[in-house]
Amino acid sequence: MRIVTLAGGIGGARFLRGLQAAAPEAEITVIGNTGDDISLFGLRVCPDLDTVMYTLGGGINEDQGWGRLDESFTVKEELLAYGVGPGWFGLGDRDFATHIVRTQMLAAGYPLSAVTEALCDRWKPGVRLIPMTDDQVETHVVVDDPDQGRRAIHFQEWWVRLRASIPAQSIAAVGAEESKPAPGVVEAIEAADVVIFPPSNPVVSIGTILAVPGIRAAVATKTVVGVSPIIGDAPVRGMADACLTAIGVETSAQAVGELYGPGLIDGWLVDDADAAVRVDGVEVRSRPLLMSDPEATAAIAQAALDLALELKELDK
Amino acid sequence: MRIVTLAGGIGGARFLRGLQAAAPEAEITVIGNTGDDISLFGLRVCPDLDTVMYTLGGGINEDQGWGRLDESFTVKEELLAYGVGPGWFGLGDRDFATHIVRTQMLAAGYPLSAVTEALCDRWKPGVRLIPMTDDQVETHVVVDDPDQGRRAIHFQEWWVRLRASIPAQSIAAVGAEESKPAPGVVEAIEAADVVIFPPSNPVVSIGTILAVPGIRAAVATKTVVGVSPIIGDAPVRGMADACLTAIGVETSAQAVGELYGPGLIDGWLVDDADAAVRVDGVEVRSRPLLMSDPEATAAIAQAALDLALELKELDK
Missing domain, CATH: 3.40.50.10680 (CofD-like domains)
Incomplete structure (x- = not known):
């Protein structure tokens, strides 16, 4: 079946x-x-693909539902010591390795689907995991920022940094068309x-x-x-x-x-x-x-x- | 003076x-x-600049003379779990942050000298540290490889991986001229x-x-x-x-x-x-x-x- x-x-x-x-x-x-994907610190992060891969591959932090089991945050702390953020997105050391491999493969010209397949070679999630697209689609949220007025922000900024505390005026999958x-x-x-x-x-x-x-x-x-x-x-x-x-x-x-x-x-x-x-x-x-x-x-x-x-x- | x-x-x-x-x-x-500089995992690593910066800035591992104090190697272990090497170059988690910041700034168009100055803003080494050049100069070593015959390898491969155990036939600073x-x-x-x-x-x-x-x-x-x-x-x-x-x-x-x-x-x-x-x-x-x-x-x-x-x- x-x-x-x-x-x-x-x-x-x-x-x-x-x-x-x-x-x-x-x-x-x-x-x-892949609409939630974001580039952080020059690295390509695919939160949904990774959550599926880690969960089915036995590497997920079960309690929080995302990120790696037995995770540490040394790299992130050091980045913040350089004044390099954002600090609101929780990338752990184990997770960083995934993004480093992905970014290196993307830079070498592999499409995201091939990169995902390569990452899954390690995790063996027991499913075939394919990103919806190899093109860049980014979910943006239009909010009325109390300080900066109406503006579009990346979905992750709304979801993770603001915890959806400001109402979304609209949501668009930029690049989807x-x-x-x-x-x-x-x-x-x-x-x-x-x-x-x-x-x-x-x-x-x-x-x-x-x-x-x-x-x-x-x-x-x-x-x-x-x-x-x-x-x-x-x-x-x-x-x-x-x-x-x-x-x-x-x-x-x-x-x-x-x-x-x-x-x-x-x-x-x-x-x-x-x-x-x-x-x-x-x-x-x-x-x-x-x-x-x-x-x-x-x-x-x-x-x-x-x-x-x-x-x-x-x-x- | x-x-x-x-x-x-x-x-x-x-x-x-x-x-x-x-x-x-x-x-x-x-x-x-900067002749020892090397790109690893898509990140730009400048061993000599960092050793000076960490040593004078109080962040060096005194015992080994390079790398960070109180270092861990989670990212490297995870990269190896993905089959991504090299394993012979010892990049620790704290050190990775330096290379991530550097790579991101270089990708944004800053020359290495400006990047080095920015990194030193954190470390305050008490000296003005300038890379010899913003151009790429790479020290290559010509060796007679027992398996692959005479070939040029990156200095770090000869120095760190082979620990200079094969005689160097010649050494060239490629790009220096x-x-x-x-x-x-x-x-x-x-x-x-x-x-x-x-x-x-x-x-x-x-x-x-x-x-x-x-x-x-x-x-x-x-x-x-x-x-x-x-x-x-x-x-x-x-x-x-x-x-x-x-x-x-x-x-x-x-x-x-x-x-x-x-x-x-x-x-x-x-x-x-x-x-x-x-x-x-x-x-x-x-x-x-x-x-x-x-x-x-x-x-x-x-x-x-x-x-x-x-x-x-x-x-x-």
Whole structure:
């Protein structure tokens, strides 16, 4: 069985681990969000790709959900001693090595997809991890800065430095329109039995991946099941509500189900708290959606997969 | 009083600390060797400049003479886990930060001299440290490789990886002929009261600096005193003998004094073991030259400075 998923960072990575447990024989391709990527200290940092790679490869800091296990911060402290920031982005020493290897390979002319494959040679995540694009797409957030007025800032500055404390007036995936899917992305979707959207951020993770021309259209031809990132009126984790508000969408399983809509998804898995959700043209199922431990997560992934296979069968 | 010194790495840096103790009021300009510089992991590493900066700035690992105090090697271990070497060059985590800052500034268009000044803003070495050139000059060593035949390798590969265990057939400062002294180098020499050569490697440190067009000529107009890096028939430290052999010069205070010669130096300070040394046209003095502790080193520097001032006075 071939499964394609689109994934952001922490939530997506944890769901994927559940999916691997639920379908150990499946060939899973993960199309990773690169809109959060940022250049820091002259090094290229891909937070979502790395979170997936470290999580599935056994190198993640489980408690915080990102960054490396048993991490130290010597390089960062030394950079700050030189007056070189930003200090708000937590790059650890182990993590630095990943960015150094990536930057060196990019400088040598390898596309990000080839670099990601090389990094995965070490981590062996058990999935094929492909960045959504080899082109540069950067998520920018327009904010009304109390000091500097209205301006666009990098997503990470809003998300990590400001912790989304200033409302986003709008969110844009800069460069997305001119970008192309990375080699293998569209082919993997076309070859997939089913496509699953983990409970990743529907705006800045799944939404950004779908903004790469060609990906949405390829996904729309498949049987697709989404797992709601919203339980009740709050995100399962992260600050998805701040992103949804920016694009004028309510923070609810109902509204996100409608945002994806019947043109894109066939099934929508929501929490029991949202059992009343109905989306025209989409099969909605409810069950507990809290990824509280690996077993619970595997059961959620299994339910998403079962729903997808059921809908695919109906479609024949 | 204005003193200019040309300096390589460990020996030069330790001598400079002695010179600062001997002449605390002097304005000291250090023209640093950059022929040993190397790009590793996409980062620009300047071993000699950093050794001077760390030593005079209080950040050096005193026991080994290079690298940072209280150092860890997490980044390097992680790079090796990715299969990315070389493993033979010991870059520590604290040291990595220096190279990251340098590489980022170079990429932004700053010349190495400006980068070095910025790094020294943190370290406050108490001297003005200027790289010999902002151009790329790389010391290459021609060796007869048992496996690959005669070939030129980077100085660091010969020095650090092979520990000079294969004889150097020749040594060349590639790019030196086309290089220009960094801004301030010739001006500092012209403004100097005296020039002192620390007991740095006469071939790959002092020799490389003198190979930058304009530096030798400027130095030759000044009162210059050299401190012998050879005591008896062995280098004080390092493997200067392997470099001297490569250029056909005997490993002795006599031969190095003649290598510099009366066209360049006015005084030559040798160890008491070499009291018999005579170099035509050069005033030779002997005293203990082992830099065994800070006090002994300061006394050596004081002797070199006294000799230089005495010769300068005679010259009037």
